[in-house]
Amino acid sequence: xxxxxxxxxxxxxxxxxxxxxxxxxxxxxxxxxxxxxxxxxxxxxxxxxxxxxxxxxxxxxxxxxxxxxxxxxxxxxxxxxxxxxxxxxxxxxxxxxxxxxxxxxxxxxxxxxxxxxxxxxxxxxxxxxxxxxxxxxxxxxxxxxxxxxxxxxxxxxxxxxxxxxxxxxxxxxxxxxxxxxxxxxxxxxxxxxxxxxxxxxxxxxxxxxxxxxxxxxxxxxxxxxxxxxxxxxxxxxxxxxxxxxxxxxxxxxxxxxxxxxxxxxxxxxxxxxxxxxxxxxxxxxxxxxxxxxxxxxxxxxxxxxxxxxxxxxxxxxxxxxxxxxxxxxxxxxxxxxxxxxxxxxxxxxxxxxxxxxxxxxxxxxxxxxxxxxxxxxxxxxxxxxxxxxxxxxxxxxxxxxxxxxxxxxxxxxxxxxxxxxxxxxxxxxxxxxxxxxxxxxxxxxxx
Numbered sequence: 511x512x513x514x515x516x517x518x519x520x521x522x523x524x525x526x527x528x529x530x531x532x533x534x535x536x537x538x539x540x541x542x543x544x545x546x547x548x549x550x551x552x553x554x555x556x557x558x559x560x561x562x563x564x565x566x567x568x569x570x571x572x573x574x575x576x577x578x579x580x581x582x583x584x585x586x587x588x589x590x591x592x593x594x595x596x597x598x599x600x601x602x603x604x605x606x607x608x609x610x611x612x613x614x615x616x617x618x619x620x621x622x623x624x625x626x627x628x629x630x631x632x633x634x635x636x637x638x639x640x641x642x643x644x645x646x647x648x649x650x651x652x653x654x655x656x657x658x659x660x661x662x663x664x665x666x667x668x669x670x671x672x673x674x675x676x677x678x679x680x681x682x683x684x685x686x687x688x689x690x691x692x693x694x695x696x697x698x699x700x701x702x703x704x705x706x707x708x709x710x711x712x713x714x715x716x717x718x719x720x721x722x723x724x725x726x727x728x729x730x731x732x733x734x735x736x737x738x739x740x741x742x743x744x745x746x747x748x749x750x751x752x753x754x755x756x757x758x759x760x761x762x763x764x765x766x767x768x769x770x771x772x773x774x775x776x777x778x779x780x781x782x783x784x785x786x787x788x789x790x791x792x793x794x795x796x797x798x799x800x801x802x803x804x805x806x807x808x809x810x811x812x813x814x815x816x817x818x819x820x821x822x823x824x825x826x827x828x829x830x831x832x833x834x835x836x837x838x839x840x841x842x843x844x845x846x847x848x849x850x851x852x853x854x855x856x857x858x859x860x861x862x863x864x865x866x867x868x869x870x871x872x873x874x875x876x877x878x879x880x881x882x883x884x885x886x887x888x889x890x891x892x893x894x895x896x897x898x899x900x901x902x903x904x905x906x907x908x909x910x911x912x913x914x915x916x917x918x919x920x921x922x923x924x925x926x927x928x929x930x931x932x933x934x935x936x937x938x939x940x941x942x943x944x945x946x947x948x949x950x951x952x953x954x955x956x957x
Contacts (some may be wrong), residue, residue, distance in 0.1 A: 511674055511729045512745055515574040518566065525566075525577025526673075529559040529622055532579045535673045536564035536624065543673055545646035546664040549910045550583050550625035557581065558622045565620070575732065575743060576620025581668050582678045583625045585611045585633060587709035593724050594930040595711045596629040596661075598642045599822065606894055610709025612720050612737040613678065619662055619743070624674050627664030631834045634711045634815065636688045636850070636901035638663030639887055641831050648692050648882040650927050658884035658899065664694035676724040676733045682713045682811060684877075686721040687917035691877035691929025696950075697723045697917045699908055701937050705737045706918050712791055714811040717909040726944045727918060730818040734762025746940070749871070749946035752787035756932075757870035759795040764875040764904050776876045776926040779920035785847065785890070786952040797862045804855040807848040808840055816841025823930070833894060856910065863911050872945050875904055875928030877917040904931060914939045916946045918955055 515521045526860040536543035543550075560576035562566075582588065587606035594600045595809030598926050615624065628643050630636075638660030639645045642783040646667040648656040658667050666689025669677050679686040681699040690697025698721040712718055722733035728745035735741040758780070759765060768776065780790050816837045827835060867873055878901050886895040896956065908915035913936050918931035932949065934942030 511575060511578060511724075512581065514578055514675065518519070518577055519574065519672050519814070521732055525559040525562040525622065526556065528577065528767060529555050529579045529624070532624055532672065532674050533712055535671060538706045540735070542646040542667050542671055545644045545666040545675060546626050546628055546645055546671070547581070548626045548664070549570045551589070551623060551898060552625075555622050555624050562612040562620050562622065562772070571620060573619040574621050575736075575741065578621060578676075579622045579624050579674045580616065580676045580678065580733070580885060581627045581665065581674045581679060582613055583662055583665055584629050585680060585711040586613050588613065588623070588626070588898055591626070593711050594638050595633065596631045596643065597830070598787035599826040611706050613709070613738075615666075615736050615739055616733070618957055621736075624950040627662070627668055629663055629665075630661035631831045632711075632819070632838070633661040633682060634811070634837050635832045635898050636660050636684055636905075637898050638666075638689060639885065639894075640711065640887060645885055647885065648927065649694065650780050650882060653937060655885045657885055657888070657897075659692035659878075662684040662723065663687050666690055666695060666697070667700070668783070669693070669695045669723045669846050676722050676729055678724055678733075678737075679721060680710060680713070680721045680903075681721050681909065682717045683902045683909050686723055687877050687905045687915065687929065687931060688901050690723050690917040691904045692882040692927055694919045694921070695725055696727055696730050696919070697721065698734055699905075699915045700734060700939050701914045702737070702912050704914075704939060712814070714814040716814060719909065727916065727943060730916070731943045731947075732733070746943035746947045748951050749863070749944040750787070751783060751948050751952050754788045754945065754948065755870045756790050757867055758784065758790050758792045758800065758870055758874055760792040761796050762798045764907070767879050768876060769880045769899070771881050771926050772876050772928050775921050775925065776930065779930055780874075783949060783952055786955075788949075788952070790874070793866075797859060797866060798907070800855070801907060804852055804859060805910075807852065808844040812837065812841035812850065813849050814841070833891075860911050867935070872932040872942060875933075876932055877904060877931040879903065881926040881928065908933050914942050916942060918943055918946060918950050918953070
């Protein structure tokens, strides 16, 4: 986006041209736009682009990024729009009266919202399948119709296919990072409190985080800074890899059960990082197993989702995707004692993990253990549940620990997409962006 901002400033490209190109890609019948977007704001996007061009010509552009087209996930409030969250049961709801603050901050900076992207209904799986609006396919092996990952499915496909330069997503258990990994782009999950959740339809207020998907670490950092508020949108200074300590949790579920492609590509990435000077240090993280044990009674997502949905389910439960409904209904049986115990267990696990990973600049692992499966593979119930849990397995750790994390591509052009995840400390967002920028540079050098 920095190069794009420079081109806009120098008059080598216009916001109107950028928006027209993105809208053409969305409208292309041979592409995935009809499935990646639930609603396109073509008229308002073009009008906003023209306004940004006029303001820039007058020396009054609200920011260097003014005029750059982006998209928002269907669970963000936009004034005058219905926030349906990928569902059919909310289509008759009243339009939002105000725009979510995190979106409004981007609008004030002059970024142009192209439309609302598709998602898993109510953000409640990592697959990206949506029976109401269809499922967009990952750009890899598109003839085979591969899963886009979720829940920010349309966001990942939109960025990968050039339908905007960034996309706003939410991340409760990996919903920015999973589609980033399966679509070959970058996905960011901040420390949860960094970006306000006001005006965002919740899944789990305890775990929900708001982050961007984009084509580079720098682009994610720019959008994140604007959404967080009070920060200048500047690209991170890449951390030199010499002496960088990256903790690799061997013998844990984070590095187990990788398919052959992910295992080989991730191993190659570690070799490249080591050659660039990074210290890849294997370590035992026995406390990691305490997370699934703590979630055994249901976890935060099912209990908090049930609290939000129970009245709507009583009225319109027949309109839900049955698989999403079944996941939410699990929360009905969770007891108050279970929830209180879960909160106490989480605090204990967070404290122990902070000590265990303190020596490292980041924890490193594959984002997900597999390349994108075919959409048809999850038609059967047991495969749907098995693949969903596999995709959520690694990314959800950062949500439980309330840490920042990022997925960036570690494959090369022509290969199946493979995501590499870096997890930082709670509140260490700026430091992790610098580490990720250094890792990205090393992986892309002569690739």
